[in-house]
């Protein structure tokens with residue numbers, strides 16, 4: 001009796017935990033990249049903590065506040081230890097809350113895996129023209145025409161240092177994937193997980209208080225160099241919010257690679273995405289292929305012909321009947 005229950009529990013645990021979504025993947029919490037309560041020594045000078053604070057960031061015993069609910073604030077936390085893992089996962093427990101009415105709050109926060117650290121700037125409080133990966137939890141729609149995207153919106157960007165993040169367009173022209181995530185002023189815990197496994201970037205969210213992970217972003221062929229840094233930054237402008245980080249848990253993922261996969265894993269020096277496709281491309285214009293157009297015209301013509309034939313038959317029947325009636 002006990003065994004089936006045990007199996008069921010294991011199964012459930014495997015399904016519920018994002019860490020074990022792929023069979024054969026193991027994960028280990030890496031303390032040197034993680035940040036958990038009570039944030040021992042963080043922010044204290046001379047302590048041997050693994051994290052640095054920057055800007056207006058404030059540490060309490062229950063959360064780290066990147067920005068308070070006040071105008072023109074900026075803050076960040078940066079891991080001191082360069083990441084030398086090939087496959088990893090970052091789980092961030094966060095809370096975005098404030099007095100502002102819906103869509104009168106901002107600006108959100110960014111989770112980074114970048115070459116540079118501790119450099120304040122214009123992209124959610126951090127450096128523009130960055131090299132690496134940025135995951136943006138954008139809580140305010142700056143671009144006026146927003147038909148497709150409902151905010152707060154999570155988006156991803158991979159940069160080799162040459163692309164600039166256009167704040168007035170919410171980074172849209174260079175976003176490689178994203179989803180809506182209504183994360184603000186919630187009473188339950190909210191989490192985002194970024195997984196980088198065999199060069200596949202996936203982002204999942206758990207924001208409904210149901211202990212359930214929902215897919216948000218999934219992009220294969222993402223090439224990120226080793227030795228970059230994890231960080232989280234945030235900024236407020238005219239619009240404000242409290243941007244709190246409760247924990248950052250980084251896991252090393254261990255997964256079997258086939259000989260072929262190992263061969264493909266050449267050393268990456270510059271961040272890039274294979275077959276790069278910006279999100280904007282498929283939103284703004286979807287050029288109809290010649291074949292699609294041909295089929296649409298063809299079946300429209302066939303349809304019209306069928307209708308015409310039916311029409312003629314019905315008309316003839318009607319004529320016959322009226323003739324019968326008259327004679």
Ligand SMILES: *[C@@H]1O[C@H](CO)[C@@H](O)[C@H](O)[C@H]1NC(C)=O
Pocket residue numbers: 160161162270
């Ligand atoms: C950086 O990315 C841009 C845009 O995708 C590309 O044109 C450029 O060649 C890249 N530079 C390097 C050094 O890879």
Ligand SMILES: [Ca+2]
Pocket residue numbers: 107138139140141142167170
């Ligand atoms: Ca924005």
